[in-house]
Amino acid sequence: MPTINPDRLLRDLRELATFGAYKTGVHRPSLSAEDVAARHWFAERLSEAGLDARIDGIGNVIGYSRAQGPKMLIGSHIESQNYAGWLDGPLGIVYGLETARAFREDPAAAGLGVDVAAWFDEEGHFGSFLGSRSFVGLLSEEDIDRARNRYDNTPLREALERAGFAGRPRETVRPERYCGYFEAHIEQGDTLDSTGLKIGVVTAIVAIWQYRIIVEGEQNHAGTTSMARRRDAGLALVRLLSAIDRRFPELAGPRSVWTTGRITLDPGAPSIIPGRAEALFQFRDADTAVLERLHAELFRLVEEANTTGRCTLSVEVMSQSIPALMDEAFQQAIEAAAARHCPGRAMRMPSGAGHDAQYLARRMPAAMLFVPSIGGISHHWTENTSDEDIVLGCQVFCDAVAHALRARPPA
């Protein structure tokens, strides 16, 4: 069984965290100077590991194995959220790098290959999963033309030009090359940490269904309009959201979550009854049947509010993604590897957050492994995982990839 080198793994993770270091975390937005430097650093590490490394026209860093036999694709992302943690993304790509090195050093793994990728902009500074979508053929040139940095409005084309990546070809998947895709990530929740478990075996990546709820009332004077005749759009919206929160638990799955991310009242002044109100609302689940139940109930509650209240409510679908199911045989490979290295310390769980694996899963069997996040904290500079858990997770990951590769020839 290929064996990872714990010191080398931790050294590389710590060195990567010096690019854009911020307190104990990092600030490394996509295509910032620190991010570009980190991509070059990672490409060099992949080359040293014997892979053919390149950075493509959208900033994906990919190292291709020269092994003759079946190959597994391993990836995650290298950029960070703003002023956030050091492991969200880097953990997965450095696990890939270390797995490639462990395979190369183990004569028994000769012929088994891993390609390692650091996908561009999983964190969404310019768009949504641009690198992995580009790789699987779901990103057009027009999409790139339109993409702009959400904080400073810089066009993606301009940022790619400045980084020196413009004009390079974009790498695209050759599915016949691969047995599948593996991605490791910190859990970002507290399920593993609070139960003392070490390995999360991801069953599915949840779908996110997003809506805009609009309420039309009547803008009027807050002092002279009686309660009996006013049409308060704000109040109608809050009542609807409250009804959703009462009703959804009866229809939801055990891990369904729903969120009102923004409420706006128009005109939004202390002495004016809002004439219009709007909410951005979303729910997430890995089960399409649950998503459809919640969707139908949302529309029913809006209908009910229209027949019983004095305002006019409507709801628009903004986006409905599809849950990405992880490959069953790969899940078993991770469980078996965990049983060898930390018996009784693994559990299956869905991922409530989106990951690049959801796009790779559209083109090949995919799997994800989670390691504990201390206190369940992520998207914050205090995000952390113990060295012991980082090392254990990498050995389980490497072992699972080796078994999965041996068990299944490429498509």
Ligand SMILES: [Zn+2]
């Ligand atoms: Zn991430």
